[in-house]
Amino acid sequence: MTAAPSVLFVCLGNICRSPLAEAAFRHHAASAGLEAAADSAGTGDWHIGHPPDPRAIAEARRHGIDITGYRARQVGKADFGRFTHILALDGQNLADLRRIAPSRATARLTLLLDHVPGLEGRPVADPYWGDADDFARTWAEVSRAAEALVALLRR
Ligand code: 4NP
Numbered sequence: 001m002t003a004a005p006s007v008l009f010v011c012l013g014n015i016c017r018s019p020l021a022e023a024a025f026r027h028h029a030a031s032a033g034l035e036a037a038a039d040s041a042g043t044g045d046w047h048i049g050h051p052p053d054p055r056a057i058a059e060a061r062r063h064g065i066d067i068t069g070y071r072a073r074q075v076g077k078a079d080f081g082r083f084t085h086i087l088a089l090d091g092q093n094l095a096d097l098r099r100i101a102p103s104r105a106t107a108r109l110t111l112l113l114d115h116v117p118g119l120e121g122r123p124v125a126d127p128y129w130g131d132a133d134d135f136a137r138t139w140a141e142v143s144r145a146a147e148a149l150v151a152l153l154r155r
Contacts, residue, residue: 005153006037008079009112010097011089014042014072016128017138018089019052021112023065024139024146032150039083041075043096048072053128059135080105087112087149089142090123113141115148
């Protein structure tokens, strides 16, 4: 028997994109009856312990999801043995993750949008310097990816 999947979403600050990806994944996994653990983290350390950006909280709330209890943390080497899948939100996150991955890493590391047909190789753009429309686009992208990921993990 294979263990239940566990997925970690990683962006830069862990206050905008990856918390939304985690929320979207939890939502789609629950809808599909998929048992899977989910978490998110950042490659940077500026926001450790902080709740998500208020604009990310507002975007999640628009979809009926409360992420006010999420707290940012930094990704670490142990995550590569703890999770079955690690999803990088953009190419820089992916490069940083490859750099810190221990040689004994067991997690499968991929770019999040590689799981969405037609969006392969594309980054989820950082909405941090943007506005509410940018957060809405972030949600649309991570939600499509989360749905695709749930379908993949159900197989
Ligand atoms: P995130 O967005 O990586 O999607 O959480 C950012 C949040 C904060 C910063 C950069 C990106 N920052 O420079 O503080």
